[in-house]
Amino acid sequence: MRYHKIPDETIKRLPRYMRALLLLIKEGRETVSSGKFAELLRANPPQIRKDLSYFGAFGTPGVGYDTKRLFGQIQAILGLDSTPKAALVGLGNLGTALLKYPGFKAYGMHITAIFDSNPEKIGETVGDIKVENVLELSTLKGRNMSLGIITVPAPAAQEIADQLIAAGVNGILNFAPYYLKVPEHVKVITIDIAMELARLTYYLPTKT
């Protein structure tokens, strides 16, 4: 049913559905059944149907889902139809890699501001964006920026987060290995690469 509680796990899967749909659309497929779709994603059909059903009835029985329409619908659910703008803070190795990555556009996202504290980097242009001084972070306020990406060293992360939030950002993608303290209305997703790599070794066959 609509407007009831939606599992967080469902939200995590939606962007994956989008990516698979992009592929299907490129292949020229007009419709896809939950069965075929599940095969592509290595998931099971009822999972997909249930996930989608939380938001309404998008499919047609006997046929399946219209690929283009479903893509648009998921995009709308996630709020990507309004092409949110993101500010990146910390033009280091990781920040640079993110900026050079072309894959974000396909979903309707854009990084439109860059900040750093290093005087050598300030003023530089990456793509067509000029690197600004982190001290001017508050100037973001009028620029309708809804997302922040933190790629500064861990000790600076909390301070940057506070400033981003003060500037009106209410979603933060954090790469620093630090657990940010933020107000209720702000959502933080931390990607902790070292943690994932560490976890991976657990699953290796024990060699003793």
Place this chain on the structure above:
Amino acid sequence: MRYHKIPDETIKRLPRYMRALLLLIKEGRETVSSGKFAELLRANPPQIRKDLSYFGAFGTPGVGYDTKRLFGQIQAILGLDSTPKAALVGLGNLGTALLKYPGFKAYGMHITAIFDSNPEKIGETVGDIKVENVLELSTLKGRNMSLGIITVPAPAAQEIADQLIAAGVNGILNFAPYYLKVPEHVKVITIDIAMELARLTYYLPTKT
């Protein structure tokens, strides 16, 4: 020692515990109670106690957990005490960022081999590692490499994964937005950055 089923979520938390313990050790703390520890991690005490209890009794009632000892124990549980070696394939923007990152060592992990297909990159050295031709990937076999890191474009990911597995790797950290098909005994963790960013917009206040 409990050899019953351990929740995957528990395994995901263990590396975070390690990081927090590193901090405590640096601060000179000898012991920590589950209460203090939970506060630091913004988690709740019973969760931590339960997680640890799956592997045995590490704490002393009335006192708490010995920080150094617990760090070593978690390290052992994860298999990081044997300092697993990792091979990275795809020395692009992301691959370079990972190689320059010093944070992996603290957990007991090392990237000790690099492969790429670009002739300009082959032969180059990064840190003290020489970049090898991806066609020579099979030479990994004798080098006791247990982990692979994939930072090549998505269309090449499956092929690289197959070759890594053939060379004896059985844990893969994959950054390519592609869902790899691997044998039963191989564990894959995919970090899909674009997906996380896309998901983030869902939680933003709907502005209409």
Place this chain on the structure above:
DNA sequence: TGGTCTTTGTGAATGCGTACTCAATCACTA
């Protein structure tokens, strides 16, 4: 237009992980 086939949408059951609680345990002190 009626019948059949396919596939959806969802109520119900199952299974898993988290949160709670409390007796058992250990250090410390007198």
Place this chain on the structure above:
DNA sequence: TAGTGATTGAGTACGCATTCACAAAGACCA
């Protein structure tokens, strides 16, 4: 050596997510 206080370890209850199964619904064809 016995008493006190703090904290663990785990059995239990709860809640959420996944899986299952089936009735309702549209498409297609005779």
